[in-house]
Amino acid sequence: xxxxxxxxxxxxxxxxxxxxxxxxxxxxxxxxxxxxxxxxxxxxxxxxxxxxxxxxxxxxxxxxxxxxxxxxxxxxxxxxxxxxxxxxxxxxxxxxxxxxxxxxxxxxxxxxxxxxxxxxxxxxxxxxxxxxxxxxxxxxxxxxxxxxxxxxxxxxxxxxxxxxxxxxxxxxxxxxxxxxxxxxxxxxxxxxxxxxxxxxxxxxxxxxxxxxxx
Amino acid sequence: xxxxxxxxxxxxxxxxxxxxxxxxxxxxxxxxxxxxxxxxxxxxxxxxxxxxxxxxxxxxxxxxxxxxxxxxxxxxxxxxxxxxxxxxxxxxxxxxxxxxxxxxxxxxxxxxxxxxxxxxxxxxxxxxxxxxxxxxxxxxxxxxxxxxxxxxxxxxxxxxxxxxxxxxxxxxxxxxxxxxxxxxxxxxxxxxxxxxxxxxxxxxxxxxxxxxxx
Numbered sequence: 001x002x003x004x005x006x007x008x009x010x011x012x013x014x015x016x017x018x019x020x021x022x023x024x025x026x027x028x029x030x031x032x033x034x035x036x037x038x039x040x041x042x043x044x045x046x047x048x049x050x051x052x053x054x055x056x057x058x059x060x061x062x063x064x065x066x067x068x069x070x071x072x073x074x075x076x077x078x079x080x081x082x083x084x085x086x087x088x089x090x091x092x093x094x095x096x097x098x099x100x101x102x103x104x105x106x107x108x109x110x111x112x113x114x115x116x117x118x119x120x121x122x123x124x125x126x127x128x129x130x131x132x133x134x135x136x137x138x139x140x141x142x143x144x145x146x147x148x149x150x151x152x153x154x155x156x157x158x159x160x161x162x163x164x165x166x167x168x169x170x171x172x173x174x175x176x177x178x179x180x181x182x183x184x185x186x187x188x189x190x191x192x193x194x195x196x197x198x199x200x201x202x203x204x205x206x207x208x209x210x211x212x213x214x
Numbered sequence: 215x216x217x218x219x220x221x222x223x224x225x226x227x228x229x230x231x232x233x234x235x236x237x238x239x240x241x242x243x244x245x246x247x248x249x250x251x252x253x254x255x256x257x258x259x260x261x262x263x264x265x266x267x268x269x270x271x272x273x274x275x276x277x278x279x280x281x282x283x284x285x286x287x288x289x290x291x292x293x294x295x296x297x298x299x300x301x302x303x304x305x306x307x308x309x310x311x312x313x314x315x316x317x318x319x320x321x322x323x324x325x326x327x328x329x330x331x332x333x334x335x336x337x338x339x340x341x342x343x344x345x346x347x348x349x350x351x352x353x354x355x356x357x358x359x360x361x362x363x364x365x366x367x368x369x370x371x372x373x374x375x376x377x378x379x380x381x382x383x384x385x386x387x388x389x390x391x392x393x394x395x396x397x398x399x400x401x402x403x404x405x406x407x408x409x410x411x412x413x414x415x416x417x418x419x420x421x422x423x424x425x426x427x428x
Contacts, residue, residue: 125338125382152415153406155399158383162406165379168339169372185369192367192376196410201366 024062026052031073035119041070077119078133081106084113085137088213095145096199099163100190100207102138106167107186110174121171128164135160145197152198163193238276240266245287249333255284291333292347295320298327299351302427309359310413313377314404314421316352320381321400324388335385342378349374359411366412377407 030052034043049056063069089101109117128135145151153159174181194204244266248257263270277283303315323331342349352374359365367373388395408418
């Protein structure tokens with residue numbers, strides 16, 4: 001299906017507009033790559049434009065500053081992750097199952113989407129400070145579980161921070177030693193998260209044994 | 215008791231040596247304060263020497279670089295915390311009780327030792343990358359609990375990272391809203407940590423209800 005079918009009244013984009021959008025996206029992609037290599041904010045604009053394979057001078061046609069670019073790039077990574085979670089959790093209403101899906105999916109990014117995984121590993125707990133992505137969905141599901149009496153924890157934010165901490169530990173460990181982290185390590189973290197939230201151990205194990213649709 | 219009683223053969227320190235040591239300590243204390251105010255690495259050497267109330271020029275008599283000073287200062291905060299934990303956990307052999315003491319003590323730093331708490335809140339998960347302090351003791355106790363069959367988790371490092379993540383979430387939350395974090399929030403996190411490690415919920419609650427000696 002063509003995009004026009006969804007937005008019949010959208011103005012036609014000129015070739016110049018499209019090229020501009022491509023250059024902007026090349027800068028964002030370069031920023032994401034630099035972030036995942038741990039160079040992020042330390043990279044110069046020169047390095048960013050070289051990485052994006054565009055002229056140094058055109059940077060400021062798209063972004064006011066390096067900080068603005070990295071902000072947009074981080075946002076983009078978060079939204080990509082969020083959309084993946086929304087697909088994988090579509091139709092699931094039990095908050096415990098949703099949390100398990102979130103942890104299991106995010107941990108598997110280590111090999112399915114190393115760029116996003118690298119971003120989380122570097123960002124550490126700052127990853128949950130972004131309004132979109134991880135934090136909003138996780139908090140919403142934890143609160144739903146509290147309201148339904150499914151989780152016994154009182155402080156949703158602290159619990160989310162613990163789960164995010166475990167996730168970063170796992171992703172950092174995978175980066176240091178690829179062989180040490182596999183599906184069973186990720187699923188173990190999902191069980192730990194459910195137990196932490198107050199789901200009985202046996203039920204946590206049962207939930208995490210369900211097939212994961214991605 | 216005088217120090218000489220413990221080190222009778224130590225060379226006598228001259229007044230100059232003592233003054234040098236005081237200046238060095240003033241720089242370390244200033245660095246710790248700047249770190250806990252979130253300025254840490256961003257502070258200039260000028261700001262550090264002003265904060266320490268010493269002349270700009272004498273900085274390099276004590277440290278080669280800002281990075282070296284902050285490294286030493288972080289180490290010092292970690293060792294201070296470690297010594298507090300060793301006192302509070304002296305004589306306790308059950309790894310589950312030791313982990314609970316560690317979490318309960320560290321969470322209470324928010325009001326007993328705001329400087330150390332601020333350091334942890336800022337450092338985030340990097341706090342467990344230091345070889346001394348938090349990481350070494352926590353890992354040792356988690357491994358002892360695995361060996362004793364007290365904990366069911368397989369990956370000690372990931373579990374430690376989750377507990378540290380919850381702790382940072384709690385300390386950051388306390389800093390944002392002092393009234394929202396009290397002893398019961400800290401003790402709740404200790405229970406969450408024990409459940410995560412694989413201690414049954416009822417037993418985790420019983421362990422955390424024990425009096426805490428500090």
